[in-house]
Amino acid sequence: xxxxxxxxxxxxxxxxxxxxxxxxxxxxxxxxxxxxxxxxxxxxxxxxxxxxxxxxxxxxxxxxxxxxxxxxxxxxxxxxxxxxxxxxxxx
Numbered sequence: 255x256x257x258x259x260x261x262x263x264x265x266x267x268x269x270x271x272x273x274x275x276x277x278x279x280x281x282x283x284x285x286x287x288x289x290x291x292x293x294x295x296x297x298x299x300x301x302x303x304x305x306x307x308x309x310x311x312x313x314x315x316x317x318x319x320x321x322x323x324x325x326x327x328x329x330x331x332x333x334x335x336x337x338x339x340x341x342x343x344x345x
Contacts, residue, residue, distance in 0.1 A: 290304060
C-alpha cells in the first residue's frame with residue numbers, strides 16, 4: 255500500500271560519508287543549512303523544518319491552568335566585579 259500525494263516526486267536514498275541522505279527536489283527543497291526534525295510516523299519518514307512547533311505541542315497550549323511557580327529573581331552583579339579564588343598550596 256503506497257501513499258499518493260499530488261505532484262509527488264521520487265528520490266533515492268544515498269550514502270554521504272557515514273550518513274544516509276536524500277536529495278529534496280522541486281517544491282520540497284529547503285534552503286541550505288536549514289535545521290530539520292526527523293521522525294517516523296508509521297511507515298513514513300517525516301522531515302520538517304525546526305521553525306515549526308510539533309502538532310501535539312500546539313494542541314496542548316493553554317491546557318495547563320495552574321499557576322506556574324517562578325524562581326526568585328537573581329541578585330544582579332556588576333560584570334566588572336570578579337571573585338578571586340585563591341589556590342591552596344600543597345606540600
